[in-house]
Amino acid sequence: MPIEQIASNDSDLLRARATVGDAEITVCTDGTALFDGGAMFGVVPKALWSKKVEADEQNRIAIGLNCVVVRIGSKTVLIETGFGNKLTSKVKALYGTQQRLPASLAAAGVAPEQVDIVINTHLHWDHCGWNTVLDADCTARPYFPNAQYIAHRGEVEHGRLQLERDRVSYVAANYEPLIASGQMRLIEGMEAEVCPGVRVECFPGHTANLLAVHIESGGEHPCFVSDLIPTAAHLPLGWVMAFDLDPVRTIAERKRFYARAVAEKWLLLFPHDHRCPMTTLHLDAKGNVVSQGTSV
Numbered sequence: 001m002p003i004e005q006i007a008s009n010d011s012d013l014l015r016a017r018a019t020v021g022d023a024e025i026t027v028c029t030d031g032t033a034l035f036d037g038g039a040m041f042g043v044v045p046k047a048l049w050s051k052k053v054e055a056d057e058q059n060r061i062a063i064g065l066n067c068v069v070v071r072i073g074s075k076t077v078l079i080e081t082g083f084g085n086k087l088t089s090k091v092k093a094l095y096g097t098q099q100r101l102p103a104s105l106a107a108a109g110v111a112p113e114q115v116d117i118v119i120n121t122h123l124h125w126d127h128c129g130w131n132t133v134l135d136a137d138c139t140a141r142p143y144f145p146n147a148q149y150i151a152h153r154g155e156v157e158h159g160r161l162q163l164e165r166d167r168v169s170y171v172a173a174n175y176e177p178l179i180a181s182g183q184m185r186l187i188e189g190m191e192a193e194v195c196p197g198v199r200v201e202c203f204p205g206h207t208a209n210l211l212a213v214h215i216e217s218g219g220e221h222p223c224f225v226s227d228l229i230p231t232a233a234h235l236p237l238g239w240v241m242a243f244d245l246d247p248v249r250t251i252a253e254r255k256r257f258y259a260r261a262v263a264e265k266w267l268l269l270f271p272h273d274h275r276c277p278m279t280t281l282h283l284d285a286k287g288n289v290v291s292q293g294t295s296v
């Protein structure tokens with residue numbers, strides 16, 4: 001089991017750490033956000049999900065905004081950049097955002113200038129917010145000036161449609177300036193290599209081109225699953241978020257994912273589990289996929 005450390009307090013800036021082969025993995029955080037519990041669990045009745053997760057008086061649950069630093073070879077890779085600090089005060093209050101990523105990266109010993117690659121698994125605003133920050137004259141500049149940013153071309157095309165269903169999540173300032181300057185690489189197809197030992201693969205459902213990030217080193221296989229499985233509470237196949245554009249596809253893609261992840265003992269990294277950011281999986285007596293991770 002490669003998990004070395006999991007945060008013991010909700011306020012800890014470093015959520016988990018593991019060394020896997022030659023890769024050093026640190027789960028940083030942009031803090032938590034308060035999302036509607038019903039939206040997070042879709043058609044699952046509250047009578048069931050409330051046994052696993054506590055909701056506040058507005059039916060909101062705290063979700064982590066996990067951002068994962070992977071040091072591998074000569075590269076420092078950052079997966080996701082949280083909600084960022086370009087939100088209006090109204091949105092900040094609605095979601096209870098905390099803007100903690102800069103402090104969390106500092107705690108991990110990572111300066112923004114040292115990040116070589118930023119991967120956005122998709123372009124929802126809670127995954128790419130710190131891609132850019134606003135200057136005094138309100139122009140968005142890259143927060144990671146020396147990084148190559150990576151996203152899927154299909155995500156950009158979808159965001160540009162500004163559909164009623166999800167346009168609130170696609171904020172042009174998070175990615176358009178980076179595309180215009182050539183700092184964002186847009187990948188196509190179902191798979192792509194990011195750098196030696198790091199690969200992205202599409203698992204459609206949450207969005208049409210949702211990416212998971214595979215890290216392979218020393219025969220071990222950590223995988224950042226992104227919103228295919230947002231938290232450990234979402235491991236049951238049918239526990240799919242209401243946000244998903246194609247929930248039936250999410251279930252099919254989870255089956256495809258579990259077949260490999262369980263058999264090959266992958267280390268799972270969740271995007272939104274504040275207390276259990278990484279875990280391994282096994283099958284219980286009924287054949288259901290369950291977590292072996294430590295919760296605090």
Ligand SMILES: [Zn+2]
Binds near residue numbers: 272
């Ligand atoms: Zn998300």
